[in-house]
Amino acid sequence: MYDIKAIYEAKSVEHAVQLRMEHPEAVIIAGGSDVLIKIREGRLAGCELISIYGLDEMRGIRKEEDGTIRIGSLTSFSHIHADPLIQKHISVLGDAVNMVGGPQIRAIGTIGGNTCNGVTSADSASTLFAYDAVLEITGPEGVRLCPISEFYLGPGKVDLREGELETAVLIRKESYSGYKGCYLKYGMRNAMEIATTGCSVNVKLSQDKKVLKDLRIAYGVAGPVPRRAKVTEDAVRGSEVSPETRARIGELVLEDVNPRDSWRAAKDFRLHLCSTMAMRAFTQAVRKAGGEIDD
Amino acid sequence: MTEDLRQYKQVTCTINGKERTAMVDVRASLTDMLRNEYRLTSVKKGCEVGECGACTVLIDGEAFDSCIYLAIWADGKNIITLEGLEGPNGELSDIQQAFIDETAIQCGFCTPGFILTAKEVLDSGKLYTDDELRKLLSGHLCRCTGYENIFRAVKKTMYKRLGKKYKE
Ligand code: FES
Ligand code: FES
Numbered sequence: 001m002y003d004i005k006a007i008y009e010a011k012s013v014e015h016a017v018q019l020r021m022e023h024p025e026a027v028i029i030a031g032g033s034d035v036l037i038k039i040r041e042g043r044l045a046g047c048e049l050i051s052i053y054g055l056d057e058m059r060g061i062r063k064e065e066d067g068t069i070r071i072g073s074l075t076s077f078s079h080i081h082a083d084p085l086i087q088k089h090i091s092v093l094g095d096a097v098n099m100v101g102g103p104q105i106r107a108i109g110t111i112g113g114n115t116c117n118g119v120t121s122a123d124s125a126s127t128l129f130a131y132d133a134v135l136e137i138t139g140p141e142g143v144r145l146c147p148i149s150e151f152y153l154g155p156g157k158v159d160l161r162e163g164e165l166e167t168a169v170l171i172r173k174e175s176y177s178g179y180k181g182c183y184l185k186y187g188m189r190n191a192m193e194i195a196t197t198g199c200s201v202n203v204k205l206s207q208d209k210k211v212l213k214d215l216r217i218a219y220g221v222a223g224p225v226p227r228r229a230k231v232t233e234d235a236v237r238g239s240e241v242s243p244e245t246r247a248r249i250g251e252l253v254l255e256d257v258n259p260r261d262s263w264r265a266a267k268d269f270r271l272h273l274c275s276t277m278a279m280r281a282f283t284q285a286v287r288k289a290g291g292e293i294d295d
Numbered sequence: 296m297t298e299d300l301r302q303y304k305q306v307t308c309t310i311n312g313k314e315r316t317a318m319v320d321v322r323a324s325l326t327d328m329l330r331n332e333y334r335l336t337s338v339k340k341g342c343e344v345g346e347c348g349a350c351t352v353l354i355d356g357e358a359f360d361s362c363i364y365l366a367i368w369a370d371g372k373n374i375i376t377l378e379g380l381e382g383p384n385g386e387l388s389d390i391q392q393a394f395i396d397e398t399a400i401q402c403g404f405c406t407p408g409f410i411l412t413a414k415e416v417l418d419s420g421k422l423y424t425d426d427e428l429r430k431l432l433s434g435h436l437c438r439c440t441g442y443e444n445i446f447r448a449v450k451k452t453m454y455k456r457l458g459k460k461y462k463e
Binding site for chain 1 (some may be wrong): 320321322323324327343344345348351354357358359360363364365367368370412430431433434435
């Protein structure tokens, strides 16, 4: 039995918004892998919940007319991983969410929950940053769109206002078309593990596969919230695909990140990880995009 | 009292092939409901925070940790527990027999969960590599066997079902 004061079950998105207005203190529960565990641990004990688990309208992945890929916020990690559209266009996101927890956690965990709990180590977050994802947020005034880079306000804090909930994650055609990416996760175990550092890199190469037309690097756990390595991206865009460029990426990213000391890993170790993982993920992304680069 | 604040809610779902209805406390986990209302005690309470997999059940064919699943969410779902694998005359399923043959059971606490995940894996009809199989089984902790025998039981059954020869 969970220590829950009351549960309000939303019957539609509008009803969820209404419940959010009526019960501003209540916590939204999408799946159980975050909120229920916090209740069990006592951190959220005695809370009121708004359950949106039953809203099937918020599940599933589809391509919109303009090519945008729309992932309903309640879509589970296992369904994202298995989805043909994701496998075809953003396979790295499928790979990344396949590293969350274990299989049963991936069955209950949702992409919306993973973004809305505002945790820097969320496996989906760095890849969503790396693909300039846009979040569809529904509230009393209707729908607004929020770039993921503006959504995270601080550790565990996201830009969800009164009455609002995240209803979908959108990835625009120009953000995925022609890009190939790789997500690497460093942890002490291969399963049931929170990332010590996560790094997602994607590249777009020139026709002859020799020039980096674009490059995007994003991190989880390299700062209080997930972040992009903008300094590096700007400096390296347009460079040749070569081991030298890779080495520059490895050096430059150190200016972009700001990891902290914690019991999980020391700061200098995390810095080393940020650099090494960016270089390795870059190598793999280049190869996936059809480019050649030596180890 | 408004509908929202009722403490009990009627939940109707299919459990091991039969449609069942019960009034459940809205604070109950699916583990609580299956054990207390239906006496399906193969669903174990291990960690109750989604770490160990002892409480695993299949919901619409997918393995879930029932401890971090609210009972009220089960309304309309199709649930299978270990009890549902029993044949009409009490026979064991192939995967259960394989666990016995490979000595993949010691205390047995992790076994129902492992077997249900294995059922999902085997029912997919796919041939997995060793690494893939390890990853698919990674949501379960076993404090006794050291996993090797469990792994072999699942792998052998997979080969058998696919009509392939198993090599050590
Ligand atoms: S009891 Fe559910 S995962 Fe351990
Ligand atoms: S057999 Fe004892 S925990 Fe697995």
